[in-house]
Amino acid sequence: MSRKNYGDLKPPERLLLGAGPSNIDPRVLRALTLPIVEHLDPYFTEVMNETVELLRYAFRTNNRLALPISGSGSAGMESAVCNIIEKDDEAIVCVNGFFGERISEMVQRCGGKSIEVRSEWGKTIESELVEDSLANSNAKAVFIVHAETSTGILQPLKKISTIAHEYDALLIVDTVTSLGGCELSIDDWGIDLCFSASQKCLSCPPGLAPITANEKAINTIRSRKTKVQSWYLDLSTIEKYWSENNRAYHHTAPILLVYALREGLRILYEERLENRWARHKENIQMLVEGLEDIGLEIYTDKAHICPSIAAVKVPEGVKDEEVRRRLREEYNITISGGLGALKEKIWRIGLMGINSNRKNVVLVLEALKSALKKEGYSKSN
Amino acid sequence: MSRKNYGDLKPPERLLLGAGPSNIDPRVLRALTLPIVEHLDPYFTEVMNETVELLRYAFRTNNRLALPISGSGSAGMESAVCNIIEKDDEAIVCVNGFFGERISEMVQRCGGKSIEVRSEWGKTIESELVEDSLANSNAKAVFIVHAETSTGILQPLKKISTIAHEYDALLIVDTVTSLGGCELSIDDWGIDLCFSASQKCLSCPPGLAPITANEKAINTIRSRKTKVQSWYLDLSTIEKYWSENNRAYHHTAPILLVYALREGLRILYEERLENRWARHKENIQMLVEGLEDIGLEIYTDKAHICPSIAAVKVPEGVKDEEVRRRLREEYNITISGGLGALKEKIWRIGLMGINSNRKNVVLVLEALKSALKKEGYSKSN
Numbered sequence: 001m002s003r004k005n006y007g008d009l010k011p012p013e014r015l016l017l018g019a020g021p022s023n024i025d026p027r028v029l030r031a032l033t034l035p036i037v038e039h040l041d042p043y044f045t046e047v048m049n050e051t052v053e054l055l056r057y058a059f060r061t062n063n064r065l066a067l068p069i070s071g072s073g074s075a076g077m078e079s080a081v082c083n084i085i086e087k088d089d090e091a092i093v094c095v096n097g098f099f100g101e102r103i104s105e106m107v108q109r110c111g112g113k114s115i116e117v118r119s120e121w122g123k124t125i126e127s128e129l130v131e132d133s134l135a136n137s138n139a140k141a142v143f144i145v146h147a148e149t150s151t152g153i154l155q156p157l158k159k160i161s162t163i164a165h166e167y168d169a170l171l172i173v174d175t176v177t178s179l180g181g182c183e184l185s186i187d188d189w190g191i192d193l194c195f196s197a198s199q200k201c202l203s204c205p206p207g208l209a210p211i212t213a214n215e216k217a218i219n220t221i222r223s224r225k226t227k228v229q230s231w232y233l234d235l236s237t238i239e240k241y242w243s244e245n246n247r248a249y250h251h252t253a254p255i256l257l258v259y260a261l262r263e264g265l266r267i268l269y270e271e272r273l274e275n276r277w278a279r280h281k282e283n284i285q286m287l288v289e290g291l292e293d294i295g296l297e298i299y300t301d302k303a304h305i306c307p308s309i310a311a312v313k314v315p316e317g318v319k320d321e322e323v324r325r326r327l328r329e330e331y332n333i334t335i336s337g338g339l340g341a342l343k344e345k346i347w348r349i350g351l352m353g354i355n356s357n358r359k360n361v362v363l364v365l366e367a368l369k370s371a372l373k374k375e376g377y378s379k380s381n
Numbered sequence: 382m383s384r385k386n387y388g389d390l391k392p393p394e395r396l397l398l399g400a401g402p403s404n405i406d407p408r409v410l411r412a413l414t415l416p417i418v419e420h421l422d423p424y425f426t427e428v429m430n431e432t433v434e435l436l437r438y439a440f441r442t443n444n445r446l447a448l449p450i451s452g453s454g455s456a457g458m459e460s461a462v463c464n465i466i467e468k469d470d471e472a473i474v475c476v477n478g479f480f481g482e483r484i485s486e487m488v489q490r491c492g493g494k495s496i497e498v499r500s501e502w503g504k505t506i507e508s509e510l511v512e513d514s515l516a517n518s519n520a521k522a523v524f525i526v527h528a529e530t531s532t533g534i535l536q537p538l539k540k541i542s543t544i545a546h547e548y549d550a551l552l553i554v555d556t557v558t559s560l561g562g563c564e565l566s567i568d569d570w571g572i573d574l575c576f577s578a579s580q581k582c583l584s585c586p587p588g589l590a591p592i593t594a595n596e597k598a599i600n601t602i603r604s605r606k607t608k609v610q611s612w613y614l615d616l617s618t619i620e621k622y623w624s625e626n627n628r629a630y631h632h633t634a635p636i637l638l639v640y641a642l643r644e645g646l647r648i649l650y651e652e653r654l655e656n657r658w659a660r661h662k663e664n665i666q667m668l669v670e671g672l673e674d675i676g677l678e679i680y681t682d683k684a685h686i687c688p689s690i691a692a693v694k695v696p697e698g699v700k701d702e703e704v705r706r707r708l709r710e711e712y713n714i715t716i717s718g719g720l721g722a723l724k725e726k727i728w729r730i731g732l733m734g735i736n737s738n739r740k741n742v743v744l745v746l747e748a749l750k751s752a753l754k755k756e757g758y759s760k761s762n
Contacts (some may be wrong), residue, residue, distance in 0.1 A: 006431060006647045009640055011424050013416045021633060024417055032637070033410050035394045036402060036586065038715050043392055050387060070588065071452045071613065074632040078613045106612045199633060205417065207451065207588050207635030229610050231487045232452060232459045249720070251455040252402060252580060254588030254638070256413070259390055266387045334419050339630070 014328070015355070017364050018336035019149050019309060020177065021199035021206050022352040024260075028204050031263035032256050039252045047262055048253075049244055054265035058179060058202075059194065059212045060273070061186035067242040068208035068261055069233065070254055073176040073197030076209025078106050079233035080172050080195045083213075083221050084141050087111035092133045092142040092169065094118075094125040094160075098150035098339040099174060103143045110229060115139060121342065122151045122300045122311070127159040134167040140220070141170040141192075147178035149200075150339045152300045152311035152348060154182060161190040170217055176200060179210065180268050181280045181308035181352055186212060193217040198257070201280070201308050203353030204264040207257045211235070264353075280307035283356045287349060290365040294372065295379035299346045309350040311338075318377050320344040326371035333367050395709070396736070398745050399717035400530050400690060401558065402580035402587050403733040405641075409585050412644035413637050420633045428643055429634075430625055435646035439560060439583075440575065440593045441654070442567035448623040449589040449642055450614065451635050454557040454578030457590025459487050460614035461553050461576045464602050465522055468492035473514045473523040473550065475499075475506040475541075479531035479720040480555060484524045491610060496520060502723065503532045503681045503692070508540040515548035521601070522551040522573075528559035530581075531720045533681045533692035533729060535563060542571040551598055557581060560591065561649050562661045562689035562733055567593060574598040579638070582661070582689050584734030585645035588638045592616070645734075661688035664737045668730060671746040675753065676760035680727045690731040692719075699758050701725040707752035714748050 016023050037044050055066040069076045081103065085091055089112045093104040096119045107114040115137050117129045130142060142164040147154050157173065164171040170192040178184055181201030186194055193213045199206035213221075213235065221228075221235060228234040232251065241250035268276060284307045288298060291312050299311040314320045320337050324347070327333045336348040349364060351357075397404050418425050436447040450457045462484065466472055470493045474485040477500045488495040496518050498510045511523060523545040528535050538554065545552040551573040559565055562582030567575055574594045580587035594602075594616065602609075602616060609615040613632065622631040649657060665688045669679060672693050680692040695701045701718050705728070708714045717729040730745060732738075 003650075004434075006435065006643075006650065009412050009415055009428065009644065011416045011418050011428075011640070014418050014422065016417065016419060018419055021417060021419065021636065024637075029414050031390050033414055034390055035392045036397065036405055037392050037395050038397060038399055038402065038717075039587070041395065041709075041715065047390065047392075053385075054387065071456065072632040072635070075452065075613050078611065082611075102612070109608055109610050109612055111610075197633070205635065205637040206420070206633045207638055227490055229490050230459065230463075231483070231490055232456050233613075251453040252578070252587045254453065254586065254635070255402065256405075256586040257588055257635070257638075259392070262387075263390065269384075269387065328422075334422065336419075 012332055015333045015360065017349050017351065017355060017360060018334045019348045019350050020352060022203055022350060022355045024205055025203040025264060025267055025354045027267060028260045028263045031259045032205065034259055036255050039255060040249060044255060045247060047258060048242055051258060051262045051265065052242060054262060054269055055210050055212065057269055058265055059186045060184065060188065061212055063186065063212045063214050065218060065239050066212040067238065068198065068210050068258065070251065071209055072206055073209050074102065075233065076195030076197065076211050077103060077174060078230065079211060079235060080193050081106040082110050082230045082233055083228050083235045084170065084172065084193065085110040085112035086224055086226050088113065090115055090137050090139045092117055092130060092137065092139045094130065094144040096123060096125055096153065097121050097145065097148035099145050099148060103174065122153055124153060124155050124301065124304050127163055130160050131163045134163065134169060139169050141172050143172045145174040146184065147175065147182055147306040147308060149177045149309060150342065152306045152309045154304045154306040157189050165190060170220060177306065177308055180276060181356065182306060183277045198261055198264065201353045202264040202268065204260045205257060207254055208261050277307065280351065280356045283351050283358060283361055284310055286358065287351060287361045290361060294365065294369055308352045309348055311346045311348050313346055314344060315377055318372065318375050322375055323371045326374060327367050331367040333364060335364065393713055396714045396741065398730055398732065398736060398741060399715050400729045400731050401733060403584055403731060403736045405586055406584040406645060406648055406735045408648060409641045409644045412640045413586065415640055417636050420636060421630060425636060426628060428639060429623055432639060432643045432646065433623060435643060435650055436591050436593065438650055439646055440567045441565065441569065442593055444567065444593045444595050446599060446620050447593040448619065449591045449639065451632065452590055453587055454590050455483065456614065457576030457578065457592050458484060458555060459611065460592060460616060461574050462487040463491050463611045463614055464609050464616045465551065465553065465574065466491040466493035467605055467607050469494065471496060471518050471520045473498055473511060473520045475511065475525040477504060477506055477534065478502050478526065478529035480526050480529060484555065503534055505534060505536050505682065505685050508544055511541050512544045515544065515550060520550050522553050524553045526555040527565065528556065528563055528687040528689060530558045530690060531723065533687045533690045535685045535687040538570050546571060551601060558687065558689055561657060562737065563687060564658045579642055579645065582733045583645040583649065585641045586638060588635055589642050658688065661732065661737045664732050664739060664742055665691055667739065668732060668742045671742060675750055689733045690729055692727045692729050694727055695725060696758055699753065699756050703756055704752045707755060708748050712748040714745060716745065
């Protein structure tokens, strides 16, 4: 009997200007193919120590605990939720997009009570609403998304941080799409626990979720009445594997992805955070102006556009899928459609990490113009 | 203020003959650096479909559900446990090593009652004991480790499978160290749910945990009274992302690791399972004979030595750490020490995937001889 033939992988060379993953820095790719060593090899533990230091730099924190969870950004999210939330705990979950919904779902799966503070998708969360909810609950934590990947809104955090702490609740922040691209300062802003992902503004492959927690968050974990329900995502034991002293085996880290993350973070360290933030801000501004020049309407509240991703409305009468197909097939460029209720309603264009540059802005605008024209759209529509 | 300088990564070229990870096939490394595309790109979904087919081949199964969990082998383990076990469910957990203990811990963290069937480490689990436990409980499942990485014992499964099914319990098997190296036949052996890892006999980087479940296991999941406590490891929704029809976004898969896994599985498919199993068996036999020639004592019950890993006792008066340090520093070879109660008591030598070859057997034996001699050991000891 003849067997199926599986050919060589030959992926197309796409420019990834969607909601992530972004393209990978060539230096990171090279790091990825260096010789693998064991997960407790003295060479690797040194790499781990440096990765922790570089993560502290990226997060702007002096937290002892800063490490990558071995999974996607959602694994980081679940780790943040399940380490803090026990059965019957109350938590405020700010929901103004797809990923806020996901946090709320996770809180419930941990047996917690998710008290949702909602705003319209594409708008920021009002701090007054958070305060109301805190005043009327015994919430242990406030969960909020810094850069909502589903809408491109950037959430101001300082005021909500102050309020959360007045009510003795932890502030827990999703920075999946902001870390390394948007201004973020864990310690200055009073963020107690924070998770992110490797494949967005850090220009690394997907598969790791950086996380950091301060002593207050760690004490909350230490004073739990029950064990963390997830063994795999239990920060107390993962931390032991990542700590310089008394290191103990937990699971086999994705060693090559850690090489890659260290390199991605080193690139960020060399460029410096402030320069990276400025670059992202400048390029998204140029993109937004270009999109408006085409006649497209920005979906997100313009006062709070995220420097790493912009969302525009799909114009009346234009087919979302067809435009994205043209971009992909005619230009090898991918942008993202909308999630959930925003399906076919918006496009999301990401300029993340290495992809945030003027060349890509020009390219995606020209490609979009051409695809829109072929789909019958003109500015006067 | 001067800033710390982070240099280029320059990992040593180690030969990894420990308990895993093993060295990575050069073809897999090349696949790892191919251009990344998005997690829902039509090119990637095709790669996913082929990966599913190749996983079915590797597992010898016609199960619809066969996919890699986005995490280490322990994430695969937790996914198997938390999808099946609900609060107050009883489960038989066979414990004859470190990883059986881990399963038992996970069952408890899911609110389940773990009924442990124990045997001495390094010995197989007696099927009679499993039957006794099944007769005296309402166990929903029997968890057992096929190849205990901590001791190198290979567990016969067919009889326990028959017994489990007589009592209407699912058979759930850890094949982390056996998949792709030791004879394994999911459908023929009646295994209902099975998880593994990418970095052992598949010679891929760590970071993925192949898993497969038959309809009986899936029906058990479908008839749960409560949601799976882990959102990230929920097979019902992960399966939707991996299924050819009605594919829906769940999380961003570690795309490059999936490229790598497909290539690792393709290499296995080309060599064919039967040839791979024979190669592993032959080389471990040669290793075991060589170890006995040096005068070392095999730790594991010799009738059930795992073809991918062998455990020997550290001889009286020899320092475990010193010997391993010499192997590492003088030969760039790593082997593993013992876990838990076996710390400093045994060495574990793995011959997995690409690393299972005659050259490595000769090398590790000669290096070990030399290190032992320098540490004052002689055969007559």
